[in-house]
Amino acid sequence: MKALTYQGRHDIRYGDVPDPAVTSPTDAVIQVTAAGICGSDLHIYRGNPFSPELGYTPGHECVGVVVDTGDQVTRFKAGDRVLVPASVGCTRCRACAAGLTARCERAKSMTDLCYGVSPQLPGSQGQALAVPYADVNLVHLPEGISDEAAVVLTDNAPTAWYGCRRARIQPGETVLVIGLGPVGLMAAQSAFAMGAARVLGADLVAERRAFATTLGVEPVEGEDARTVIREMTAGRGPDAVVEAVGSDATIELALKAVRQAGRVSVIGVSQTKDFPFHMGLAQVKELEFAIGLCSVHYELPALLALTQAGRLIPEVVVSHRLALSEGPAAYELFNSRADGVRKILLDPAR
Template sequence: MKGLLYRGARDIVFDDAPVPEPEDIRSAIVKITACGICGSDLHIYQGHGFSETNGYCVGHEAVGEVIEIGSAVSRFKSGDRVMISAAVGCGSCPSCMAGNVTQCETAGARCYGLGPKLQGVQAEYTMVPVADFGLAKIPDGVTEDQAVLLTDNLPTAWFGLKNADIKPGSTVAVVGCGPIGLMAVEGAFLMGAARVFAVDLVPERRQLAEEIGATAFDAAEARDQIAELTSGHMCDSVVECVGADAAIHLSMKLARNAGTVSCIGVNQTMDFKFPMALAFIKGLTFRTGTCSVPAQWPELVPLVQAGKLRPERTVTHHMPLSEGAEAYRMFDARENGAMKMILKP
């Protein structure tokens, strides 16, 4: 079997990968038909991984076809077209059974492709543990690209928006206009935001945000421009989609008094200098965390089917999985407008 393996900083290779084997009778083997590169995959690519080892298969966004199921799998059969939740729980505790796998009560929450314990999905095949809870059939009216984005990116954006306390008429800022940020811009309007400000360093990404309806600024001018446009009141809600320390600090400055900051960018800083005085003086609500993908599907799938959300607009490239190393390089360099990369085995 072939897959994309992490060998070290900026060293992703298409090579022989471990053949997936069932974990137990609740597992399924899925033949991958499309997978995506997530912005958080770039942390691994850049050498800031979540495991001290290397040589493992990366990736956590994929859709495919079930080819084998364990005897305890009841909701799926061979031939089913499925999307794979990036978040994996034990499947048996009350939280998992409610879809909240990141709150797994057995400390069993996992994610594909962060290390050798659960190999990634940027491969020809993958093993899905607890398949009845970690898979969903691709619904009618949902394209393959949309299904890939429903495995992580769109649910993460939606999770960040819900954590931001957005109400009809709100003024919202989205910091970071990569795929998740652009989905957050679109979703903020759907939740009733009257104005959405988008902040990014890349002009092309700011333009994409403006095409969705946002008013976009470079990070260097965002605070002053938003202060002017809001008469100093700033934003009711801020959704941070970068993960960099500077982006989090800026997000807190963009929030109004008693506003809410929701951070969904992956930040690996263990000694982050939280501006407590600013948060205290403003009376900010600050939330962060990872998304439980299955918990978001009941709301998001109908919105995608109805065309109310169009996450596929962020897809810029379709490439063979065999060219995955080049896809990572392009995405990392933001070359040729590279943003959402879909790979096909």
């Protein structure tokens, strides 16, 4: 089959790879109908991979149709339209049984928890994907949810909802979202759905700030973001901050910008091993700080219901639709943040 492969820093290639197959009675193979490029895929693209190996297919966001199943798969059959959650559950530990796949007790590293970060679990940016423990790691797609919305629901939307949930957003509060990529835009939608009265949005890219205003976000304009945020909140600071970038600078901004006794929730992927956390500041401000990886399975039931009801519109974050064969150029575009790029979907049929 055709797929993208990671060959090193800024080196994504399109070509032939072995067809995925059912190798265990609990496996399934799906034909991918749409795949996404996630912001965390850019860590790999920029030369900060989660595995030292090369040549594997990246990606952990896709929807498709079941084409084959193992003998022990009972919930799915050929022809079923499905969503593939980005997080992978072993199905056998207590955490996975509760849907908390990011806390899998059997996982030894990130490579056990996510598609497309090593050869161990080849990713979704190809024409087909093998899914282990399919009865748990596939989700039936309800009628009325498009492929575009469903791809966002595989990771970006659940991560955003998880971040807002851990920020304990309350009705009437003011929330700051740092980073207005797909996860940040979904965090803004989620905050409003949870009852936030105001959502402020900070991002270095003017086009992203401008688009966020169409969702009701108040953009943080100006070079001194902390001062502007203070002015926008009458000197108090936001009640909660959802950080969706993962850089040291943006996490520090979240800690400094939030109000006294506020909450900070970090969902941007960070590979920093020695973050200079200002313990004195956090203690004096009496802050709550949360950080983690989303268990997609756990968040999905609420998100599917909210999407069907029109309370969330995941597909609004999609800006570009390209052929899988254009994958190398798609990565370059996403990395550049040019052309108003927010979310890129890849079509494996082209």
